Amino acid sequence: MAEFELIKEGAFDRDDALKRRNERVASFARPYREFAKNYQATGPLLAAVNVALSLGRPLLLTGEPGSGKTLAAWWIADRLQLTDHVHEFNVKSDSRARDICYEFDAVSWYRKSQLAKDLNGAEVPKDEFLRPGPLGKAFGWRGAPPKLPSVVLIDEIDKAPRDFPNDLLLELDQMRFTIQEIDKPIICPADVRPIIVITSNAERRLPDPFLRRCVIHRIELDISVSKRILTARLKEFDVPNAELIEAAATFWVDLGLKPLARKPTIDEFWRWLALATRHGGKPAAAIVAALKIPSEATRELPFIDTLFSSPADLKAATGGA
Known part of the structure; x- marks a missing residue:
């Protein structure tokens, strides 16, 4: 066990301990894109992936925590040589469906608007305070037109508020959304329709209208x-x-x-x-x-x-x- 110990009772060489620690961490704490290369997909998972790819529908992966749901998205990207085109959205308890499409910095816009109003009464356009979310990036909004489809990972959707899945029905089905602040529709080019992978730990049931738009697979x-x-x-x-x-x-x-x-x-x-x-x-x-x-x-x-x-x-x- 002595060789294992990095921190010991009594005096020890700190620099040596940190060097050995870094060597170990380099092996265990690698990014998903590296671990994906040796991902072990089951036959049923491979079938579900191919069905989802063929239909253009989101792939909803369920299963126990740690069963490889998130890594499966990176494996798909690796197999299709799209690891440089992965956009992740990590769902939180206060996430809004809009955040997957775009973000609007309302606070900064309001501050600048108040300052402009006090100075010269000019109206500040909202456009410069808009930023694309993962789906907006996959659509090519605010960037160069995409030449390849992206993989969009929506991770742990069951953490989201109750209405979150239903608020994504149009976006995931028709691949379009509207920027409400400037009333501008954003439509994904048909030839670069993104590959959507959604994960869930099944902490709560997802609504049926959302489920029917997905190809569902439980990793066993x-x-x-x-x-x-x-x-x-x-x-x-x-x-x-x-x-x-x-x-x-x-x-x-x-x-x-x-x-x-x-x-x-x-x-x-x-x-x-x-x-x-x-x-x-x-x-x-x-x-x-x-x-x-x-x-x-x-x-x-x-x-x-x-x-x-x-x-x-x-x-x-x-x-x-």
């Missing part, structure tokens, strides 16, 4: 998919041990049968496994043996408690008394 991670994910990710860390991957995939899938407060996501799990095998101070054979035996031995796995919210959860997961 069975043991075969889990093996593919672990194989692809651990290969990046020079951990090609087939027996380790088999034991780890079985262990992770079986966690779904345990009375856990929260099952670790596959993303959390492969990161833990990569860290444990590279810096955990135990040989791969010892980790394999522990993963195969859901008992007190499993509790000795390096850093395993970081995957569970409490010792009680860990005990329940590993079958401990």
